[in-house]
Amino acid sequence: MDKRVDTTRLQKMARAYTASAVLYAALDVSLFTHVSGGLNSETSLVEATGLRPVDVDRLVSCALSLELLDWEGDHLVNSPDVETYLVEGKARYAGAWMMFTRPDVEGWFEMTQKMREPESSKLGMYQELTVDSARKYHRATSSIGFGAARRFVKTVDLSSRRHLLDLGGGSGAYSITAVENFKELRATVLDLPPVVVATQEYIADAGVEDRVKTVGADFTTGEFPSPVDVIVMASNLPIYDGEVVSDVVARAFRALEPGGEMHLIGEMLNDDRKGPIDAAMWGMNELICGSEGRAHTRSECENYFTTAGFSDVEVIDFVPGILARCVGHKP
Ligand SMILES: C[S@@+](CC[C@H](N)C(=O)[O-])C[C@H]1O[C@@H](n2cnc3c(N)ncnc32)[C@H](O)[C@@H]1O
Known part of the structure; x- marks a missing residue:
């Protein structure tokens, strides 16, 4: 019937x-x-x-x-x-985060035109960040970032780790929360130069200046601070295409000590691309914001890791329906 x-x-x-x-x-x-x-x-x-x-x-x-x-x-x-x-x-x-994408509303309703006459660059909106806009941006991200970071340290035991590299660490939510929870750990937040000015303010507020440092750099180029034994890259996956993400993962692999681990946390699509909707929409958001990024599937992320040389690679639900975590170990 x-x-x-x-x-x-x-x-x-x-x-x-x-x-x-x-x-x-x-x-x-x-x-x-x-x-x-x-x-x-x-x-x-x-x-x-x-x-x-x-x-x-x-x-x-x-x-x-x-x-x-x-x-x-x-x-x-x-x-x-x-x-x-x-x-x-x-x-x-978390009102700041709920309002964060409100300025993009007009752009979303110009989607057809943006697809017909695309204008994009590798860094998209990030190439125009100033210290002030970075502060505003991270007032919004920190209102949910610290919650996600608390979830991370509850799920992942870093007690044997000594140095965390936090790629695109923004407010420093993951680094700050991690050093607060694991007493032997130090961290480096790598983010764009205007952003790390704001990061330093969060670090000072938390009183962890002696254990969390910042590096102002573009993670799409250059070698990473090394040696480190754990790398986190959280909530910036759809900003970049597969070529950039696999290159970041390969450089992260080089920066890690043998035995080290990497966690890529982001909105990932199921392999049949039938959701989660949020992952697909963040991919589309990159059209609206003018970057070349897109949504990545779970198996694409696994593939970036295995191609770089990571072993024991797996993708685990992090915030079900919103964020997944791809983890791999350097042999
Ligand atoms: C949505 S925020 C996430 C911040 C933090 N990881 C968290 O989860 O709370 C994305 C961050 O990635 C940073 N980012 C994006 N592209 C970058 C690049 N090419 N180099 C360094 N940082 C970058 C942004 O400046 C921003 O701080």
């Missing part, structure tokens, strides 16, 4: 941008922060936001329907993830 189809899924997709817009507006007016602070009726939200009652009614209906808000009796409450990550002033506030 023919499987019945209807337009529901396609209609939802055609208007998926509406959910992003509602989330941005809710964050603009600190909706979740007000609700968390006890301004949890529509009357008090009208007063707190200065919006018209009809717009609070619209916004609250959307937020309830998107399961950002819920009812508890006759008052509003935040959903658990919203309460943890979208309330200003809370330790795990």
Whole structure:
């Protein structure tokens, strides 16, 4: 029997941008922060936001329907993830990251034109970074990067390691968290020259200047600081094409001591490329931002490692549905 189809899924997709817009507006007016602070009726939200009652009614209906808000009796409450990550002033506030790609919205809706008349360069948006834009950028990445780094040190035992090289380390989230957890470890964050100025501020804030150093360099060229016994490259995989990534992995292999290990953490596609959607979309994001990068599959990543000479290569879920971790050892 023919499987019945209807337009529901396609209609939802055609208007998926509406959910992003509602989330941005809710964050603009600190909706979740007000609700968390006890301004949890529509009357008090009208007063707190200065919006018209009809717009609070619209916004609250959307937020309830998107399961950002819920009812508890006759008052509003935040959903658990919203309460943890979208309330200003809370330790795990990640609003900066949720808003981070908002400036790209226009570009995403120019996708067809960008594909027809492509303009790209190897470093894409990264070649224009300044110290100020790097600071802003890493205010956003650090709001989720430190959480990912905590997950990394819980999953990977670095207690026998002495020197970590963190390629494209940004805020230094992985290096800082790793030296805080493994007392014998030192780390070097390698990132672009304007970025490491911001990195040094995170390192100073954490009080680990004596154990985490920075190198301002482009990881697509040149040899890496050596010897090191563990290398991490996190959350920059789709920025580059296969040629660049395999070359980085090959130079990382050379920099490692025998017995050392490398971890490539990023959004990776399943081998049939049927997801995760996030990995595919970060690949497309490189069109929007003007780099030559694309989404890589898990087996492509494994192949970069084995071609470089790594053994015991495997890809493991890191944040299921979002990030995977490819690990290999230098014999
Ligand atoms: C999304 S951030 C990830 C930062 C950090 N690894 C984390 O997971 O929190 C990507 C980082 O890669 C850096 N990066 C991108 N291309 C680079 C290059 N060619 N050389 C050095 N760093 C680069 C960027 O400057 C940025 O800091």
